Amino acid sequence: MLKSDLILRSPAKKTIGAENITNGQFGAVLSRAGVGKTGFLVQIALTRLLCDEKVLHISLCDTIEKITIRYNEGYASLVDSIGYVDAQIAERLWDEIQHHKTGIAYNNESTFTVNKIRDYLDSFKGADITLPTLMIIDGLDFDTDLSDTLSDLKQLQQDFGLCTWFSMKSHREEPLNQNGYPIQLEKYDMLFDRAVFLVPEENKTQAIVLKDGDRTDQKFLLDPASLMPVEE
């Protein structure tokens, strides 16, 4: 009961639709620095964790401790958005689902390789354990040439039946293209079929669905601190 209530409140479900999180090729959450890409990705991950699915969260910028804090905060925001929830019940649910998430933190991009992730996922197969269904990659620098990396990740996605969401940092001074995409997305347009652009607007954050089939161009307002949908 609590699980389904939490999923309903999820900003990921609201904007992209829960079913679209795992369909398709790559997904991206774009914004300038500090607007909430990682927080939104965490909400995407929580939606899957609440469905008892495994999530692999790879960070090239945050430490493991920070990733853990983000998930704890993301879950707390989700719980608070419902209203009153018995603290013990909420804690028990968190104890149950957080074990489905694994974080891998790299010092920086230079030490991250797709092969490392492949080795890790191969070990699941070897041990006959359920694979993660969702992989979050936070911190890849889309200002550099990532063609090889993305190609390898695409292959990884196919081999292991994963879906992958990325954070993509845009820059204030760069103009958007005619579709309203930041350059970073334009470069790899063909690979991404879901993209959400977070834009600060006055004292809210606007989540613009850049790519998502039938929700394209829809806009949603989120609270900038908790990223929870704001009732309009």
Next chain:
Amino acid sequence: MIRDLKRVRNIGISAHIDSGKTTLTERILFYTNRIHKINEVRGKDGTGAVMDSMELEKERGITIASAATHCEWDNHAVNIIDTPGHVDFTVEVERSLRVLDGVVLILCSVSGVQSQSITVDQQMKRYEVPCIAFVNKCDRSGANPLKVCKQLRDKLGHNSVMLQLPIGLEDKHEGIIDLVKMKAFYFEGDNGERMVEADIPAELKGDAEAAREEMIDAVSLFSEALTDAILEEAQITEEMIMSAVRTGTIAREMTAVFLGSAYKNKGVQPLLNAVLDYLPCPLDIRNEAIDLDNNEEAVILDSDFDKPAVALAFKLEDGQYGQLTYIRVYQGCVNKGDTLINARDHKKVKIGRLIRMHSNQMEDVDAIPAGHIGAIFGIDCASGDTFVSPNINYSMMSMHVMDPVISLSITPKDNKAQINMSKALNRFTKEDPTFKTYVDHETGDTIIQGMGELHLEVYVERMKREYKAEVDTGQPRVAYRETITRKAPFNYTHKKQTGGAGQFGRVAGFIEPTEEEFEFVNKITGGRIPTQYIPACEKGFEGCLVKGPSLEFPVTGIKITLEDGAYHAVDSSEMAFQSAARGGFLEAYNKAKPVIMEPIMKVVIETPNEFQGACMGLINQRRGIIQGSQEEGVMSVIESQVPLSDMFGFSTVLRSATQGKAQFTMEFSSYKQAPQSIADEIAKKKAEEKAAKNK
């Protein structure tokens, strides 16, 4: 004994397994005329190298215990401790490094930096011991000393500088080029005992000159005179270079790299020269103690022989004739007949017999002066104890003792073995602080703990050989727990009223899960159960927690609320209510859906990044939950939670999966409900054990 400390060297020979430490030491002893015949470590004649004195060492071809010896080279006294390479015996390296002034780090020219090289390097850092490196086995196929020098830099962060080049490698390895003297050296004679100096072969001159330039550039940082000579293009003398290398080495800011093949008798004599030229003498090392009479203020120890003696006991050997205590004297002089105080327990000890060791042979001496290593016979102490003259109260830092990582249950095969096993365990735990033993109060098993499976295997074998104690080993039993998962009522009457004094007591209430281990709540009103019997009820309930009704594991996490009851004016008693409480508990327990809890361990693995996937796989295979993996430089730290029952043998598996380069720590985290399949297995085992007991 040489008293000029400038002419004394206390060195250790350390490396990964099978790098050639003992072989090298054998050559050193031969060339210094300490022994007159070279015996190989795994020799065909079965004799074995002199430093491997234990039968087990000779049989297995491994060094198990560190062995001390001394020799003289070029009018210098060299005390050598040859140490084991297996990580299981790491305490031997630890204790040796604590008391040595310098180390020769041996690396295989093919395998390069390996897991125990990493461990030894960490140990050298801990005790701030300078080192030089010897790239051994240059006669092996695939030998590449330059690659090894680079690995020293990349993997261990050393400022490694080649001071030699090889003349030929693999089966063509003939000699070495000394880049300081710019001469070639060959080794002639049946055992390479004659070192012959010659000109550098013409085809290698270019490489040698380039390498020398590089070497001089690297070492010039440690010598102003050398730097000036380079800038002024003045003549660079051998003395300038050697002085710079020595300064850099002692400051631990560079590692001079030498090469050769101990087995083929090449490069050993130049290495010995390097030990004298570049490794520190006791005067170069600052040794500190704390003054226990002066707020534990740090005091610097002076090698002056006339000052009060300060010595550290770093190794014990409990033998047939008493305890042999190896000591390093840091200040003053320990003389035969002296009275010293043990700083730990303030007991006086009289020095009866002083010994210098040559492997397992003893030579009586009259004194061990500061800067030297020796042994005392017949005193009782612990490893790490400081001995001082009566007029001072100093203590030295003991060595670092690692926590055991593996444990086994052992059962003596018969009564005689039990007695001998106890004697053996007493001795081994005294000699080796990383070997521990205890009796598990819950299961009654004797558990031995150590640093690895080899470590424990060796001790079990030694128990058998040295104490004639045959034991069976097995997996330690896991300390499971039981708990309940829902609320359940009880309403139980204990009645025995068949004439004469009877027993009567009724208790009613409920049991429910709780976060605490045990809670008892009394909600009796109206005197339904007299107050004086309430503690008896609580005692009765508590008594049931020791062994759970279903599987006899301790019960935890239960809250019992007593709401109602009844008593009889004559037949009620404390005993009656205790029995009633027990009955009530048993009535409710199965209704409360009991489950088995298993201990979950927090396991942290530190591994080179290339093995991150493999390590995570090992955890996955053990029902572990990986909480996260953090890359830190060239290493990854993986944190996970793994059931203890699946951790048996993990150290060995981890070592194989990561070429010995990963390490892990394990500590208790919490109890969690065991999966049904595991619970069923445990129940089945318990039933089988019960059936076997009843037969």
